[in-house]
């Protein structure tokens with residue numbers, strides 16, 4: 001076999017051909033690929049935008065293709081490596097197949113390339129022109145997690161009890177990903193963070209009688225018997241501390257449409273120690289498939305983003321709160337009771353986005369009235385409290 005035959009075998013083996021061209025990060029601004037180009041710059045001219053420099057700033061497209069193909073192959077493969085060929089039914093299942101253009105679109109590369117020649121070169125260099133997802137028969141991981149959550153939410157809304165689910169972690173009928181514990185452990189591992197001691201949380205309480213609330217007893221979490229309405233994260237009769245990271249959000253959160261109030265009492269509660277929480281207010285972006293260190297987190301972070309959105313959805317709690325909040329209530333209790341950080345501490349709350357327009361972030365802490373005190377209480381009463389109300393901070397805001 002001659003030189004060209006050998007080269008073809010080499011290209012076939014590695015999955016991409018060869019071209020004597022260089023590309024610069026401006027022409028390929030996908031962040032991970034641009035980083036690779038800069039770290040492996042070997043050329044002083046880009047063959048796509050024709051820019052030149054005295055220093056090396058572009059890389060050979062051949063070198064870059066190694067990373068592109070290796071990355072794609074973490075989620076895609078050639079149809080013959082996975083799919084059953086059914087002659088009687090016309091070959092491979094049609095919905096499994098993507099051509100190279102479609103596949104590059106699916107993995108988020110096409111959107112970063114404006115230069116048509118560059119795009120054509122990349123497509124042309126890739127040896128296979130037909131692709132399928134490696135998970136065609138088992139379903140994309142994130143899709144399975146989302147379906148699992150939807151099934152779980154439907155079951156909980158239709159009356160499957162908390163105790164049934166919590167005791168058995170029962171399979172709801174659509175595979176391993178529907179186990180609530182499994183879903184939530186995937187999420188928890190992806191997004192634990194810490195709220196540090198000294199953080200100020202705002203909490204308000206409305207008055208329709210003109211009564212001013214003066215202390216932690218009145219402004220903090222209510223006693224168990226007064227929790228008469230379901231809340232986003234807690235059932236009737238379950239006490240949690242709901243707070244916001246800014247005053248405007250705290251006020252907006254407690255104003256229900258059509259409610260008449262005279263004013264709102266609002267105070268600052270200061271966190272007394274660092275506490276681990278599930279972070280659903282600020283969720284990371286789904287890592288690029290071209291990021292070799294982070295791409296294994298793609299399904300978990302995509303699911304986390306979905307869940308953060310689900311949990312922050314606006315709901316009229318007086319109308320449909322009981323059923324609609326059931327899934328987030330269950331998930332919260334499960335998380336509270338079952339999830340532990342790597343060093344064995346239980347998670348103590350969940351940060352989430354406000355569903356009120358133009359507002360910031362909220363937190364629900366697994367703290368009852370017993371964990372909240374006043375900053376001017378005697379030391380023996382203050383000690384051991386998780387939150388202290390700064391009584392000087394209390395103010396009264398007229399209803400708007």
Ligand SMILES: [Zn+2]
Pocket residue numbers: 023024025026027046047048049050051
């Ligand atoms: Zn360029």
